[in-house]
Amino acid sequence: MSLAVAPPPVVPQPSRRLPSALRGVLGIPPTVLASFVIIVIVFGWALLPGLFTAHSPVLADPTARFEPPSAQHWFGTDYLGRDEFARVVYGAASSMGTALVAVGIGLFAGGVIGLLAGFFGSWTDSVLGRLVDTLLAIPAFLLAVVVVSALGFETINAAIATGVSSVAIFARLMRAEVMKVRHNVFVESSYLQGGSRRYVLFRHVLPNAYRSVLALAVLQVGNAIIVIAALAFLGYGSPPPASDWGLLVSDGQTYQIAPWLVYCPAIVIVLTVLSINRISRWLRKTN
């Protein structure tokens, strides 16, 4: 009995000390650190895929079809004998790049709308407010489908579509942040000291609003990866020689005998989005 009771005070000590040591050194919780590592690896895949895999993403090997994951083929091989890991690694550039494009579009357009609405107020705010309400009223995924079907089925168009569907949320947040700052005493005093509207906007309002907008932007990268993957899954991205992660999942689901073709890209998507969300949450907390 006493043996069973004794360990608890001892066991938590080392396990608690290690993270706190890490925290002390870097000021970052370990899960956030792990998230950063994952994101750096995925960006590495996107920028220099050749460093991470010796296999080709397009070269078929008819003798090695549907091989399960092994030391040679980490994620197994697909119906043409292509190395699935290489396809995931080479797909990263498209999946991550388009997500960044999408967020860039949303951030810029939404940021400008929100800034104008919050800064000028009155009728500018009412007009832009209704526009944002309208964008918000159309489900983001449906809006993305409509835009991509009008532009044509390509991954970059899927990114533009995803960006358009996230304009409203950026506009809302930016407006709220600007309104928060606008009525501060230091803004008033800046006006009194002869600061022009533009000066106040760029010197005081924007720097104060950017932090939480940045946290949203990071969060939206994760969201954009999900939406773009869903569009690619439905076949609204670039056609097959491309290896977007969503496309890989949709390719893989055709073959019941090779479940790893679904699991591996799916796990990569989930881990990437999870890491991005964790980082965003940390950014918001340290805000």
Next chain:
Amino acid sequence: MSDVTLLAAEALPERAAGNWTRGRPYLAYALQRLGQAIIVIVLAYVLSFLLISVLPGNPIATTLENPQSGLSPAQVKQVESYYGVTKPVLVQLWLALSRFVRGQLGVSLVSHQRVTSLLAGALPYTAKLAGLALLIALILSAAIAYGAQYLPARWARGLLRSVPSLFLSVPNFIIGLLLIRAFSFQLHTFDVLSPDSPVATAFAALALAIPICAPLAEVLIANLDHESAQEYVLVARSRGLGKARLFARHLVKPSALPAVTIAALIVGELMGGALITEEVFGRNGIGSVMYTAVSNQDTPVLQAIVALAAVVFVVVNLLADLIAPLLDPRVRLAGRSRREVATA
């Protein structure tokens, strides 16, 4: 999917009573919200029209010029004059808009069916799926929030607290595929070939509900934390009230109130998610109508789907905004006392 959480977190204080600020006549507020709602619905239709018509390629003309469309020259003339294809875009917009206001959504370019009957046929399937998913999401999020607050083991509570962010990170088509693999292919709980059977519907709804419940659970957890720290909880505990009774009698109502507004915002996510889930599970519904319309460039159908989604979203949010102030006793009391002061 994560948008809603952040939106909710940012806007909670003002949205708690459905945007209604104290001291304003409720009727004026209701009328203003109604007016805004109507404007937004009309704007949504205009926006979808412009997106589809202004962007390169005129789908209606392309369909009409296609010799395989199976239309006689007389029919082509009829469709052309109906949509005003040869006229400028603004005239076309005016034509479409004036019909939309009267509830006419046009005719499908492919199946030549009325768009309204096309959508009416598909809507019940989607509504069933989305309704069931919402129910599951509500139950799931309540269970997560309760567990995160009251589970005896600290690690279990911590684990439950990280569940919403995990759910937010998994695309719902992946959840759907995993469910199909596990329960249809391996355990044979349901047959993917009959997607409208009750069991298959339940699994589809579960796949849809999991990402949806994450923001709800997050808001509920945050509210429960906030309410549990209030003094009245301490008083109730000191008077000997058990945790479960305390939860049921005192904590559920104030914590769930802001969730009403969040639940309304989630409707958009629910509709978007339903479109994907229907495809993954091979179900009939608005989703399958949409995919056919997209691949055939059937613009009237696409526009009608956008309009339908906007109407549902706006109406649900309008209701939530109108009901929320009535549910909140603080707001109710404030309104009454103000009125008493006014009459005195």
